[in-house]
Amino acid sequence: MYIASLGKLALGSRLKALSDQFYGAADEVYQARGARIESRWLPVLRYLWDVGPRSVTEVAEAIGQTHSAVSQLTDKLVRAGMVKRGRDAKDGRRSVLALTDKANHALGELGPIWCAVRQGVTASLGEHATQLLEAIAACERALQERPVAEAILAEHAALxxxxxxxxxxxxxxxxxxxxxxxxxxxxxxxxxxxxxxxxxxxxxxxxxxxxxxxxxxxxxxxxxxxxxxxxxxxxxxxxxxxxxxxxxxxxxxxxxxxxxxxxxxxxxxxxxxxxxxxxxxxxxxxxxxxxxxxxxxxxxxxxxxxxxxxxxxxxxxx
Missing domain, CATH: 3.40.630.30 (Gcn5-related N-acetyltransferase (GNAT))
Structure with missing residues (x-):
C-alpha cells in the first residue's frame, strides 16, 4: 500500500483510514441488528449514559475531542431526538446535555451488541487489538506531555x-x-x-x-x-x-x-x-x-x- 511507504509523514491519514474502517464496521453491525444509533454518536451517548448530564466542555474533555466537534455532534443528536439541552438542576446558569428517553431506551438494548463488538474485535485482530489499545494510550500520554505540532515546529527550526x-x-x-x-x-x-x-x-x-x-x-x-x-x-x-x-x-x-x-x-x-x-x-x-x-x-x-x-x-x- 502506497500510503504505508510514507511512514510517519502520513500517520494522520493512516489513522483516519483505520478509524473509518472501525466506524464503518460498527455502523454495519448496528444497521444489521436494528440498533438505533450511529457509531460516531457512541462516545457522547455512552459518557452521558455512564455519568449523567454534563456540559459540552466536560464531554469534550472526557472523550478527547474539541469543544467545537462535540458541539456540532450535539446538534445532530438533538435533531435525532437522542440528546436534549437543559439547565443544571444544581446551577441554573449552567447548560448541560442529557439523554432523552429515546436514547436511554436505545442504549438499553445494546448490551449484547457491545459484547459482540468486544469479542469480534478480538477474534478479528487477535493480540493486535490489545497492542493497539496500549499503543494508543501511550501516544495519548506522550501528546499530553508534548503536542506533536510543537515538536514538529521545533525540529523544522533546527533543521x-x-x-x-x-x-x-x-x-x-x-x-x-x-x-x-x-x-x-x-x-x-x-x-x-x-x-x-x-x-x-x-x-x-x-x-x-x-x-x-x-x-x-x-x-x-x-x-x-x-x-x-x-x-x-x-x-x-x-x-x-x-x-x-x-x-x-x-x-x-x-x-x-x-x-x-x-x-x-x-x-x-x-x-x-x-x-x-x-x-x-x-x-x-x-x-x-x-x-x-x-x-x-x-x-x-x-x-x-x-x-x-x-x-x-x-x-x-x-
Whole structure:
C-alpha cells in the first residue's frame, strides 16, 4: 500500500483510514441488528449514559475531542431526538446535555451488541487489538506531555539552522543512492538495466574502478547524491545525480556538482563528461553554468537509452 511507504509523514491519514474502517464496521453491525444509533454518536451517548448530564466542555474533555466537534455532534443528536439541552438542576446558569428517553431506551438494548463488538474485535485482530489499545494510550500520554505540532515546529527550526554538508560515500547510505536516483528515473523515464546494476552495487561499479560518490546531508537527512565514475585513466563521467525535489532551494545540486568537479581536479583528471536528456532543462542549465559544454552529437557507444545530450567539462583557464 502506497500510503504505508510514507511512514510517519502520513500517520494522520493512516489513522483516519483505520478509524473509518472501525466506524464503518460498527455502523454495519448496528444497521444489521436494528440498533438505533450511529457509531460516531457512541462516545457522547455512552459518557452521558455512564455519568449523567454534563456540559459540552466536560464531554469534550472526557472523550478527547474539541469543544467545537462535540458541539456540532450535539446538534445532530438533538435533531435525532437522542440528546436534549437543559439547565443544571444544581446551577441554573449552567447548560448541560442529557439523554432523552429515546436514547436511554436505545442504549438499553445494546448490551449484547457491545459484547459482540468486544469479542469480534478480538477474534478479528487477535493480540493486535490489545497492542493497539496500549499503543494508543501511550501516544495519548506522550501528546499530553508534548503536542506533536510543537515538536514538529521545533525540529523544522533546527533543521533550517543546520548547514548543508557534502559527505563521501558510507555503506549505511547505500539505500539513499538507489532511492534518490530511482525517484527521478521513474518520474521522467524508467530504470534501465545499467541503472539498476550500478545503483544496486555502487561499490563494485563506481568505487572499485576508482570513482567516488557524494551525498548531500541536512542534519540526519540524505537529500541528494551524485557519482564520479572513472571510465579509463584520467577520463571520468559525472553520473547518478539525484536530489530530493521536496528540498528545493537549498543548493544541494550545485554543491554536489562542485564537489564532484573538485574531486575530478584533485585526481588530475583529463576529461569529465556527462550524458543526460533534453527534458531535464533545470539540470542542464546547472551543468552549463558549472562549465559543461553541449556537444553536437550524442556520445558514441552511450550506455543509456534516454541519453540525447552529451556534455564535456571545460576546465577554466588557469
Amino acid at each position: 533550517l539552522a543546520t548547514p548543508l554538508e557534502i559527505v563521501p560515500y558510507a555503506p549505511q547510505w547505500r539505500e539513499h543512492f538507489y532511492r534518490l536516483n530511482a525517484a527521478w528515473l521513474e518520474r521522467y523515464f524508467h530504470i534501465e538495466d545499467i541503472d539498476r546494476a550500478v545503483l544496486s552495487d555502487p561499490e563494485h561499479y563506481i568505487l572499485e574502478p576508482g570513482g567516488a560518490i557524494f551525498f548531500a546531508r541536512l542534519g540526519n537527512e540524505i537529500i541528494g547524491t551524485c557519482a564520479l565514475l572513472q571510465e579509463s585513466p584520467g577520463v571520468f563521467e559525472l553520473t547518478k545525480m539525484g536530489v530530493d525535489e521536496t528540498f528545493r532551494g537549498l543548493g544541494a545540486g550545485k554543491r554536489l556538482l562542485e564537489a564532484a568537479i573538485a574531486e575530478f581536479h584533485r585526481r588530475g583528471g583529463v576529461t569529465l563528461f556527462l550524458e543526460s536528456n533534453s527534458a531535464l532543462k533545470p539540470a542542464l542549465g546547472m551543468y552549463e553554468k558549472a562549465g559543461f559544454r553541449f556537444q553536437p552529437a550524442i556520445r558514441p557507444g552511450s550506455h543509456y537509452e534516454r541519453a540525447d545530450v552529451y556534455m564535456i567539462y571545460e576546465k577554466p583557464a588557469s
